[in-house]
Amino acid sequence: MIKYLYPDGSHCYRALHTAHAVFRNADGKLIARAEKADGSSMYEFEIAGFELLSPGIVYD
Structure with missing residues (x-):
């Protein structure tokens, strides 16, 4: 998973x-490009940062 801030x-x-x-x-500006949920196309949006989340680790 990726967490966009x-x-x-x-x-x-x-x-x-x-x-x-x-x-x-x-x-x-920091920009992320991601695929839409339905997979039809991509879009771009401004972010302040991101985290890559690992399975089995609880982030709180």
Whole structure:
């Protein structure tokens, strides 16, 4: 799993296989590119950071 941290302090979890890229855009913002839940296409959104979560470890 990957945990995306949003600039507003919120977060979301996504399956790792849906993550395609994390990069900085021309403005220096951290951007994630991920696959939509239905697999139809990809979209990009701004993030503040991310964590890769390991199975069997409890994050709290």
